[in-house]
Amino acid sequence: MTSPSIQVRTVDLTKKFQAGKKETIDAVKKLNLEAKSGEVLGILGPNGAGKTTTLRMISTILSPTSGTAVVNGNDVRKNPLQVRQSIGYLATEMGLYERLTPVETLTFFAKINGLEQRLIDSRIEEVFDILDMADFGDRRADKLSTGMKQKLSLARSIIHDPPILIFDEPTQGLDLMTSKTVTDYIKEFKEDGKTIILSTHIMSVAEKLCDKIAVLFDGEIKAYGSLPALMKKSGTSNLESLFFDVVNGET
Numbered sequence: 001m002t003s004p005s006i007q008v009r010t011v012d013l014t015k016k017f018q019a020g021k022k023e024t025i026d027a028v029k030k031l032n033l034e035a036k037s038g039e040v041l042g043i044l045g046p047n048g049a050g051k052t053t054t055l056r057m058i059s060t061i062l063s064p065t066s067g068t069a070v071v072n073g074n075d076v077r078k079n080p081l082q083v084r085q086s087i088g089y090l091a092t093e094m095g096l097y098e099r100l101t102p103v104e105t106l107t108f109f110a111k112i113n114g115l116e117q118r119l120i121d122s123r124i125e126e127v128f129d130i131l132d133m134a135d136f137g138d139r140r141a142d143k144l145s146t147g148m149k150q151k152l153s154l155a156r157s158i159i160h161d162p163p164i165l166i167f168d169e170p171t172q173g174l175d176l177m178t179s180k181t182v183t184d185y186i187k188e189f190k191e192d193g194k195t196i197i198l199s200t201h202i203m204s205v206a207e208k209l210c211d212k213i214a215v216l217f218d219g220e221i222k223a224y225g226s227l228p229a230l231m232k233k234s235g236t237s238n239l240e241s242l243f244f245d246v247v248n249g250e251t
């Protein structure tokens, strides 16, 4: 068997924001991360650490100040369109069209992602099945519950069956059952040899799902590696202790 290929790589990825006239925010500083096929990379970090900014740069929503990311062989700076075709991006703010139903929303996104008309209906059915959405397929988005909306956002990000998923806090706002649906889906997706990069605040999600973890603090990677390797290195017994040690500067 050939070794799994690197699907996402960041190379000194950096973002500075200009906040007001004088203040510059170093949101992400020279980040070097890698995720291979069949791998889930989890980005952990406190509020404001730079997780969303990192995921946005990988997804071509924000352009890096310096450095770059290479996604499925395409540089985000040079080939943003190709990058977009190979990823499904789930943002924390949902931005759904309130008047459209899930069926209409997904049809729209399938079309703009170039899915052939004859495949759209069966793909929607498949996604409804995966995420257990059939019951509310024809209800307007503004009439959906928070969890239903989150499922719809998720469905929208995977409708074109991309090889790479970039998920910003995918289980946010979900009840236990729905959260399990989503984590089970991520596991299946990984078993299919696809690549997932996600951010989360939930340690149990990270422990269950992630092959590799990057702890981000103040725009920098403070710990990076497989969970067992990180535990061994830091002498802690669980991810939560490791997280606090890292954030408190004790590792």
Ligand SMILES: Nc1ncnc2c1ncn2[C@@H]1O[C@H](COP(=O)(O)OP(=O)(O)OP(=O)(O)O)[C@@H](O)[C@H]1O
Pocket: 017, 018, 019, 025, 026, 027, 045, 046, 047, 048, 049, 050, 051, 052, 053, 054
């Ligand atoms: N558009 C922007 N303009 C200016 N500053 C920004 C912008 N977006 C993010 N920042 C700043 O960059 C830093 C990192 O923010 P980011 O949203 O990446 O954090 P995060 O790790 O996702 O946090 P959270 O856990 O709260 O979602 C913060 O200091 C934030 O204020």
Ligand SMILES: [Mg+2]
Pocket: 051, 052, 053, 092, 168
């Ligand atoms: Mg965020």
